[in-house]
Amino acid sequence: MKSWQDRLAGIAPRFLVALHDMTIVWLTWQILHRVRYTFVAQAPDFPLWSNEIAIVLLGQGVVFWWMGLYRGLWRFASLPDLWNITKASLLGTILIALGLFFYNRYYLLPRSVLAFYPVLLIVLLGVPRIAYRAWKDLQFNRAHHASSRVIILGAGRAGEALVRELRRTGIYYPVAFLDDDVRLYGARLQGIQVLGSLENAAAVARETAAKMLVIAMPSLDAPAMQRVVAICESTGLPFRMVPRLVNVLDGHSMPGDLKEVAIEDLLGRKSVTPDWKLIRGWLGGRSVMITGAGGSIGSELCRQCARHGAQRIALLEVSELALLTIQADLLRAFPDLEVIPILGNCGDPAVIAHAMRLAEPDAVFHAAAYKQVPLLEQHLREAVGNNVLATETVARACQDAGVATFVLISTDKAVDPANVLGATKRLAEMICQTMDDGNAGTRYVTVRFGNVLDSAGSVVPLFREQIRKGGPVTVTDPEVTRYFMTIPEACQLILQAAAGAAHASIYTLDMGEPVPIRMLAEQMIRLAGKQPGRDIAIVYTGLRPGEKLHENLFHADENYRPTSHSKILQAEAREIAPEFLELALQRLRNAYTRYEPEELRDVLRVAVPEFEPLEQDFDATAANIVTFPTRETRRTR
Numbered sequence: 001m002k003s004w005q006d007r008l009a010g011i012a013p014r015f016l017v018a019l020h021d022m023t024i025v026w027l028t029w030q031i032l033h034r035v036r037y038t039f040v041a042q043a044p045d046f047p048l049w050s051n052e053i054a055i056v057l058l059g060q061g062v063v064f065w066w067m068g069l070y071r072g073l074w075r076f077a078s079l080p081d082l083w084n085i086t087k088a089s090l091l092g093t094i095l096i097a098l099g100l101f102f103y104n105r106y107y108l109l110p111r112s113v114l115a116f117y118p119v120l121l122i123v124l125l126g127v128p129r130i131a132y133r134a135w136k137d138l139q140f141n142r143a144h145h146a147s148s149r150v151i152i153l154g155a156g157r158a159g160e161a162l163v164r165e166l167r168r169t170g171i172y173y174p175v176a177f178l179d180d181d182v183r184l185y186g187a188r189l190q191g192i193q194v195l196g197s198l199e200n201a202a203a204v205a206r207e208t209a210a211k212m213l214v215i216a217m218p219s220l221d222a223p224a225m226q227r228v229v230a231i232c233e234s235t236g237l238p239f240r241m242v243p244r245l246v247n248v249l250d251g252h253s254m255p256g257d258l259k260e261v262a263i264e265d266l267l268g269r270k271s272v273t274p275d276w277k278l279i280r281g282w283l284g285g286r287s288v289m290i291t292g293a294g295g296s297i298g299s300e301l302c303r304q305c306a307r308h309g310a311q312r313i314a315l316l317e318v319s320e321l322a323l324l325t326i327q328a329d330l331l332r333a334f335p336d337l338e339v340i341p342i343l344g345n346c347g348d349p350a351v352i353a354h355a356m357r358l359a360e361p362d363a364v365f366h367a368a369a370y371k372q373v374p375l376l377e378q379h380l381r382e383a384v385g386n387n388v389l390a391t392e393t394v395a396r397a398c399q400d401a402g403v404a405t406f407v408l409i410s411t412d413k414a415v416d417p418a419n420v421l422g423a424t425k426r427l428a429e430m431i432c433q434t435m436d437d438g439n440a441g442t443r444y445v446t447v448r449f450g451n452v453l454d455s456a457g458s459v460v461p462l463f464r465e466q467i468r469k470g471g472p473v474t475v476t477d478p479e480v481t482r483y484f485m486t487i488p489e490a491c492q493l494i495l496q497a498a499a500g501a502a503h504a505s506i507y508t509l510d511m512g513e514p515v516p517i518r519m520l521a522e523q524m525i526r527l528a529g530k531q532p533g534r535d536i537a538i539v540y541t542g543l544r545p546g547e548k549l550h551e552n553l554f555h556a557d558e559n560y561r562p563t564s565h566s567k568i569l570q571a572e573a574r575e576i577a578p579e580f581l582e583l584a585l586q587r588l589r590n591a592y593t594r595y596e597p598e599e600l601r602d603v604l605r606v607a608v609p610e611f612e613p614l615e616q617d618f619d620a621t622a623a624n625i626v627t628f629p630t631r632e633t634r635r636t637r
Helices: 004-036 051-066 079-104 111-143 157-169 198-208 222-235 245-249 276-283 296-307 320-333 349-359 373-378 380-401 420-435 459-468 487-499 517-527 578-594 597-607 630-636
Strands: 148-153 172-178 212-215 239-241 287-291 312-317 338-343 363-366 405-409 443-448 473-475 505-509 538-540 560-562 568-571
Touching: 004 051, 004 111, 051 079, 079 111, 148 157, 148 198, 148 222, 157 172, 172 198, 198 222, 212 222, 222 239, 222 517, 276 487, 287 296, 287 349, 296 312, 296 320, 296 363, 296 487, 312 320, 312 349, 320 338, 338 349, 349 380, 363 380, 363 487, 373 380, 373 420, 380 405, 380 420, 380 578, 380 597, 405 420, 405 487, 420 443, 420 578, 420 597, 443 487, 459 473, 459 517, 473 517, 487 505, 487 568, 517 538, 578 597
Parallel strands: 148 172, 148 212, 212 239, 287 312, 287 363, 312 338, 363 405, 405 443, 443 505, 473 538
Antiparallel strands: 505 568, 560 568
16 A cells, blocks of 8 residues: 555655646736737736636636646657647637637627637646756756766667667666767757768767667667678677567567667578467466476477466476476466466376366467487487386377367477487377377377577577687588577467467477577677687587488478468378387387387387488588578468
């Protein structure tokens, strides 16, 4: 409960502003009458108060209140506030005219008073507000000259909004704009001059004694952003950027935040716009269960499901710390969400049956998996147990419980698998395909994608740690490439694919162009303010066990077709004999129980015919690359 002091503190400023405005209305009425009769020989006396004046004050006050004139703050008065004053003055004049007509038919009221009343009122109400803001801005500028001086790159809407935010916080003091639009040279935005193009950043920084650069161009594509970052690096000053609008809307950034330029800003990833109406219609009010809920993909799926209408989310996680972390995050961000934490192994039939009874899910996202390629080459049994047998356990439990949708999070390494991770994930896809009867019952959906930036165990946090320690940064091969996307983008497209998926379907996400890992390392070194080869060395260590030089997104025998979303393609599933698959699974279970890795490897090779483990003398340059048909997809949309 608010105390009476708090309530008074909130009401008092608005009361004083209202008193000021009513005084201005009274003063306007008095001035207009006295000016009207100044040169009249026998002018009638005009009282300081009368019923007529009471009608004027009442009518104009009602309009001021109705127009919300007291919701804004004089400190931030601007053109929208002046427009509100103009509308309120004109509407007030109309209401006053009607009131006085019915009161005394305009007896002794000069028509010129009514004509000039809104004009004078607009001036007398607007000037104090603008003067007050100018005075506060002047005070701010004097008080914050000691703040860190910054140059803003980009004199557009984002730059103008950034100046407002910087002046509000007072941490940074903007001294200049730079923009490549020659029409803006010499112009002023919020009183700050555009001093030239971006190429002049170094010279302008010296002249203005700037301490930092801020990139206020959130819609730049990757090549343009790389150019701007190179310009910033050439100045030797630290630089930041305003967050992208999609990050603000998703809650990952606040509007006034300044963030470091991240590697994903330089990789050519265009922002994804899913069909939110479709996703919310599918998720709204439903119960969802996510295995591996504490992992990189699982935790973001939890947030996305909560953000888009899920009523209940069951978190199935084997790591107690990861489970506690994601549970606390969800409860803090979504207090009305029903969260069911379940600690246990999703490959345990008893655990998954217990989870099904608790959550009664409408959809299950199976994100739990082992994903580290070199490690799984040495631990085949655990890879089969977690990626194959656990998937079968969860998928069959969904079938028994009548779950509407089961979504398997797969990988591009399942295409022409050359390692244990890819082979086990491909076998998991086959399990889901054979369990789907194609008409009724559980709808089994598989979504494939490549590496996600900044996920646990990926190269980005590894490179970041190596750079922090002074290097060297280790890259397996100068020619190695990988597909990348951000974790939020991957999860949004997973939801998009799942919401409109067909039975027994396999979807592949548009990962953009493959990124050379060497280039990724060089850009991360530069973003850290260092130079590759001079400050931080890059060492090539050779491909590790199970690694390919390039990854594929589609198998040559999988025909693909576009979907309703331009960044999602559907692969035509290959024919699988259920009896053959069941026999292979039975052999895997037996070999898993007896801990027979050679038997497990033999069964994998038989069950997944395209599985060709990489040998030591494997010629990585001969890897088959299937180009992702992004252009054809966009044309068919």
